Amino acid sequence: MRFVSTRGQAPPATLREALLAGPAPDGGLYVPEDLRPLPPDTIAHFHGISFQAVAYELTHYLLNRTISPGAMEDIMETAFPFEIPLVAIEEGVWALELFHGPTLAFKDVGARFMARLFAYYLDSQKQPVTILVATSGDTGSAVAQAFHNVPGIDVQVLFPSEQVSERQRMMFTTLEGNVTALEVQGTFDDCQALVRQAFADLELRSRRPLASANSINVGRLLPQMFYYFHAVAQLPPGSPPPVICVPSGNFGNLTAGLMAKRLGLPVQRFVAATNVNDVVPEYLRTGEYRPRPSVHTLSNAMDVGDPSNFERITWLYGNDVEALRRDLHGCAFTDEQARGAMADVYRRRRYVLEPHSATGYLGIRQGLGLHSGHPGVFLATADPAKFPEVVREATGEGPPMPHGLASATTGIEQTVAMPVEYDLFKSYLLN
Numbered sequence: 357m358r359f360v361s362t363r364g365q366a367p368p369a370t371l372r373e374a375l376l377a378g379p380a381p382d383g384g385l386y387v388p389e390d391l392r393p394l395p396p397d398t399i400a401h402f403h404g405i406s407f408q409a410v411a412y413e414l415t416h417y418l419l420n421r422t423i424s425p426g427a428m429e430d431i432m433e434t435a436f437p438f439e440i441p442l443v444a445i446e447e448g449v450w451a452l453e454l455f456h457g458p459t460l461a462f463k464d465v466g467a468r469f470m471a472r473l474f475a476y477y478l479d480s481q482k483q484p485v486t487i488l489v490a491t492s493g494d495t496g497s498a499v500a501q502a503f504h505n506v507p508g509i510d511v512q513v514l515f516p517s518e519q520v521s522e523r524q525r526m527m528f529t530t531l532e533g534n535v536t537a538l539e540v541q542g543t544f545d546d547c548q549a550l551v552r553q554a555f556a557d558l559e560l561r562s563r564r565p566l567a568s569a570n571s572i573n574v575g576r577l578l579p580q581m582f583y584y585f586h587a588v589a590q591l592p593p594g595s596p597p598p599v600i601c602v603p604s605g606n607f608g609n610l611t612a613g614l615m616a617k618r619l620g621l622p623v624q625r626f627v628a629a630t631n632v633n634d635v636v637p638e639y640l641r642t643g644e645y646r647p648r649p650s651v652h653t654l655s656n657a658m659d660v661g662d663p664s665n666f667e668r669i670t671w672l673y674g675n676d677v678e679a680l681r682r683d684l685h686g687c688a689f690t691d692e693q694a695r696g697a698m699a700d701v702y703r704r705r706r707y708v709l710e711p712h713s714a715t716g717y718l719g720i721r722q723g724l725g726l727h728s729g730h731p732g733v734f735l736a737t738a739d740p741a742k743f744p745e746v747v748r749e750a751t752g753e754g755p756p757m758p759h760g761l762a763s764a765t766t767g768i769e770q771t772v773a774m775p776v777e778y779d780l781f782k783s784y785l786l787n
């Protein structure tokens with residue numbers, strides 16, 4: 357499998373090259389060159405096997421068996437020491453629980469697989485590589501934990517000073533070792549802009565090799581395709597193709613789903629559910645893409661005003677909004693609606709949602725209104741324990757503390773203050 361740029365002006369890259377490059381040299385994003393459908397019997401075989409086993413098979417298929425079976429087993433075991441269950445919530449609606457990894461959010465899946473690929477491909481490389489990652493909450497902790505103590509790597513996490521909850525922050529500010537947290541006096545979009553500018557700065561990159569761990573990195577996209585297959589394989593046998601709702605911010609997760617469809621994933625339609633940062637639902641409605649500054653909401657990992665992966669989505673559909681509409685319905689929900697869904701689902705089903713997953717739940721209800729008779733799956737992207745205050749307000753009870761979270765939220769926070777000024781950021785990186 358080779359990777360090409362969405363802008364078509366860069367030579368095709370191997371996985372190793374695409375992984376280390378982050379954005380392509382022409383400023384575009386790497387996408388798999390060829391997403392041919394898997395043989396149907398391969399997909400049928402996913403029924404009843406573990407997520408690790410699905411990931412193993414799909415990686416083998418996509419990478420043309422270029423990684424040895426032994427190394428592959430090692431990658432799967434280290435990357436995925438957890439399961440991804442599909443849980444029935446109510447008649448015809450399932451939650452795909454993506455939050456059973458160490459930082460309790462779906463980004464563990466992509467980040468841990470990517471970290472294992474780096475460890476595998478960097479073996480022979482001598483110069484250390486700096487991972488730059490901008491986070492609105494969950495990416496930073498997932499990436500920091502995934503790369504913590506990986507030799508030859510140092511991680512710089514940029515986070516918006518006022519917009520990350522204490523629990524989220526603790527997971528990447530207390531690690532020490534090869535992880536540094538940069539507290540940026542601005543928004544997530546400012547963090548992302550600093551990272552983008554650093555990647556575009558060839559002089560900087562010649563002096564300090566950089567790699568990206570944001571959702572633009574193909575190393576994160578690949579494993580996110582895998583769990584869509586795992587979800588469908590866990591539906592009752594003989595189910596019609598599901599409608600799948602993805603609560604979205606930077607749209608990496610949804611992009612992976614649309615790519616999985618190219619690989620033959622049986623799916624009726626996708627639903628992109630956002631909070632009030634709704635540039636993509638607006639694009640689906642009007643045909644016009646109007647990025648704008650993000651607004652702070654309860655589902656802060658989805659507070660994105662100019663989603664990086666939008667470029668991959670338009671590439672996949674050749675800029676044809678009509679074709680995209682056939683595969684994707686868009687909708688947006690307010691914080692009040694998310695709170696309402698959390699309260700309602702808890703009251704009726706005793707199932708606890710947090711604000712991101714609640715947005716997914718609202719989206720799947722809307723999607724099933726358009727496609728009745730199909731099963732509905734929404735991605736549950738974070739453990740409610742990450743959002744104790746809002747869960748308590750909505751349900752009247754605090755979420756249970758999962759094993760392991762307690763130890764991740766103690767320790768001494770260490771951060772470096774960083775104004776939104778590229779020159780200062782650059783000189784920091786060079787010293």
Ligand SMILES: *Cc1c(COP(=O)(O)O)cnc(C)c1O
Nearest residue numbers: 494604605606607608609657737
């Ligand atoms: C990152 C994140 C999202 C949004 O995922 P994208 O791939 O950026 O669209 C949704 N929910 C949670 C909990 C997240 O951390």
